[in-house]
Amino acid sequence: MPKQDFTYALLRYVPDPERMEPLNIGVVVQGAEGMKLKLDSYFRRKDVDAGVYKRWREFLQDEVEGEQKSIFRPSRESADFWKYLRSLTGDTVTMTQPLKMATTEEVALERVLEKLYDKLVSRKEPEKEQNLGRPGHPAFEFRRIRKERKLDSRGLKKSHALKSARGDYLWAPHRVAENGQLFAVDKIEVDAAPELTYREIDKARSAASQVSNVTSIKVRWIVLIDPFEDDAFNLGASDRADMKRAFEETKAKVRNAKGEILSDPKEVSQFTAELEHCLLPMG
Amino acid sequence: MGRGQYELIQAPTDELGGKSGPKAVFTARFIGKWDEPNRPYNVANETIAALIGTALGLPVAPGITDEIGGKPYFLSQDLPKPGDKQVGPQGGAAAVEKLVADNRLLVHGAIIFDLYIANNDRGFLPERRNLAVNNDGSLFLYDQGNCCFYRNRKTAKDVAGVPRLKSVEKSLSAMFDKGGDNFYWQLLTDVKLADHWFDRIRQIPDFMLESFVNMIPRAVNPPTEAERQALIEFLKKRRHYLRDQVLNDKTHFPKLGG
Numbered sequence: 265m266p267k268q269d270f271t272y273a274l275l276r277y278v279p280d281p282e283r284m285e286p287l288n289i290g291v292v293v294q295g296a297e298g299m300k301l302k303l304d305s306y307f308r309r310k311d312v313d314a315g316v317y318k319r320w321r322e323f324l325q326d327e328v329e330g331e332q333k334s335i336f337r338p339s340r341e342s343a344d345f346w347k348y349l350r351s352l353t354g355d356t357v358t359m360t361q362p363l364k365m366a367t368t369e370e371v372a373l374e375r376v377l378e379k380l381y382d383k384l385v386s387r388k389e390p391e392k393e394q395n396l397g398r399p400g401h402p403a404f405e406f407r408r409i410r411k412e413r414k415l416d417s418r419g420l421k422k423s424h425a426l427k428s429a430r431g432d433y434l435w436a437p438h439r440v441a442e443n444g445q446l447f448a449v450d451k452i453e454v455d456a457a458p459e460l461t462y463r464e465i466d467k468a469r470s471a472a473s474q475v476s477n478v479t480s481i482k483v484r485w486i487v488l489i490d491p492f493e494d495d496a497f498n499l500g501a502s503d504r505a506d507m508k509r510a511f512e513e514t515k516a517k518v519r520n521a522k523g524e525i526l527s528d529p530k531e532v533s534q535f536t537a538e539l540e541h542c543l544l545p546m547g
Numbered sequence: 548m549g550r551g552q553y554e555l556i557q558a559p560t561d562e563l564g565g566k567s568g569p570k571a572v573f574t575a576r577f578i579g580k581w582d583e584p585n586r587p588y589n590v591a592n593e594t595i596a597a598l599i600g601t602a603l604g605l606p607v608a609p610g611i612t613d614e615i616g617g618k619p620y621f622l623s624q625d626l627p628k629p630g631d632k633q634v635g636p637q638g639g640a641a642a643v644e645k646l647v648a649d650n651r652l653l654v655h656g657a658i659i660f661d662l663y664i665a666n667n668d669r670g671f672l673p674e675r676r677n678l679a680v681n682n683d684g685s686l687f688l689y690d691q692g693n694c695c696f697y698r699n700r701k702t703a704k705d706v707a708g709v710p711r712l713k714s715v716e717k718s719l720s721a722m723f724d725k726g727g728d729n730f731y732w733q734l735l736t737d738v739k740l741a742d743h744w745f746d747r748i749r750q751i752p753d754f755m756l757e758s759f760v761n762m763i764p765r766a767v768n769p770p771t772e773a774e775r776q777a778l779i780e781f782l783k784k785r786r787h788y789l790r791d792q793v794l795n796d797k798t799h800f801p802k803l804g805g
Contacts, residue, residue, distance in 0.1 A: 278633075279632065280632050281632060282632075312633070313632075316634065316635045319635035319636060320635060320636055323635075323636035323639055324636075326639055326640075327640065330641075331641075334640040334641065335644070335730075336643040336644050336647070336671050336672065336730075337639075337640035337672075338672060338673050344672070344673035345673075347673040348672060348673050348674060348675070350674070351674035351675045351676065352636060352637065352639070352675055353636075354634070356632075356633045356634045356635070357636070
């Protein structure tokens with residue numbers, strides 16, 4: 265079996281150097297294809313300085329994924345790059361020593377990144393998934409129908425990465441169905457921790473740019489967007505306004521990318537009925 | 548020039564009627580360094596380097612010496628404000644590239660300064676060491692603990708103190724005992740720019756070097772009195788022969804020309 269080696273490091277944010285309690289915020293992975301970073305984009309906590317976090321995010325994105333050509337930066341394929349990056353982190357953002365991992369089958373760098381991120385950084389707790397959401401909201405209804413109609417065991421895929429015709433990773437939607445027609449389903453769900461909703465917003469935005477830029481695959485992209493309700497999040501007025509703005513901006517991006525927004529349970533019901541035609545029969 | 552930041556802890560008032568002009572009280576943050584068996588000259592090295600660097604007009608971290616709990620420290624001013632718990636990143640590769648392109652004279656100055664004080668562990672790659680690019684794009688030099696008397700390194704058979712002064716005086720190659728390519732030295736490319744700093748170093752008066760060495764706290768020993776005198780002589784002599792040593796060293800400065 266082919267073997268692939270990867271090197272990765274965990275990025276941590278230390279809100280208070282006296283307490284020394286780091287929060288896992290991202291992962292950097294290096295493989296034969298280069299280097300990739302996944303960072304919690306909307307890291308919202310009362311003890312995290314949003315301005316400082318934003319500067320770190322931009323800095324790390326530029327160093328890891330920005331333009332490579334610089335005589336002041338080691339090649340991203342080299343072991344020296346880790347030394348370089350570590351020397352630029354410090355008290356507030358720390359990076360672990362680079363760690364090794366290997367896969368026994370061919371896996372895209374992006375998938376390794378996603379898996380490591382989910383394992384090491386993501387604060388999502390899948391076992392509590394059924395407790396999230398509000399009845400009557402699109403994301404909740406989609407989950408309910410998915411379970412009632414056993415869609416996941418009938419071919420509705422989770423953690424399935426979409427790729428371009430050239431094989432480049434695009435994004436991993438919430439659910440994917442493929443049987444003659446390719447369906448990609450994402451969601452932006454409220455009544456969860458704000459950082460989870462922000463992560464879904466981030467993912468939808470990223471997907472929107474992929475859908476807009478890549479014409480080599482034909483995908484019907486559905487985004488379930490819960491209505492924004494003022495009592496949905498335990499947020500201050502300013503943060504709530506930011507969240508609301510993020511909702512509206514994301515909706516616009518989805519529409520621009522010709523994505524279909526479902527915001528009503530009836531629409532969800534109609535869509536899942538259509539989706540079932542692509543899946544294996546019940547039973 | 549990017550220096551440390553300060554936190555105002557008192558509103559400007561002068562109850563004496565403003566005779567001494569407006570004033571306020573600030574706090575700043577310092578990083579303390581001290582001597583230990585393998586680094587018996589840390590405080591001395593840091594002290595002399597900060598003074599010479601400042602005298603040359605280079606953006607060296609301001610430092611003071613003091614005894615805390617009976618132990619002598621060199622205290623180097625840190626960049627963040629005292630109350631800042633979270634600090635943003637320094638400039639990345641793009642910022643360094645711009646800094647080096649826009650400030651060639653300054654970069655030559657930093658290198659010649661390091662060669663003068665025989666400081667060998669500043670660098671850009673693979674690790675960024677002992678220099679920072681501030682948010683305003685300016686350069687900041689800090690941590691010169693490896694200069695002059697250096698430190699004991701058994702693996703490289705380096706002996707700190709006067710033996711180190713003698714070995715780097717004899718040959719510039721003695722400075723490069725850490726091995727590996729340090730890209731930093733390759734940025735020394737222009738003899739005219741280098742000469743600007745060689746001239747400046749040559750003009751440092753004798754009395755100033757004597758005063759600087761005298762400012763190494765008496766509470767630290769080593770350096771002994773004899774070692775202090777040796778350091779003064781080393782610095783005085785080095786002002787005059789350093790240029791020839793550097794220009795004749797094509798191994799470590801392959802890009803230095805015209």
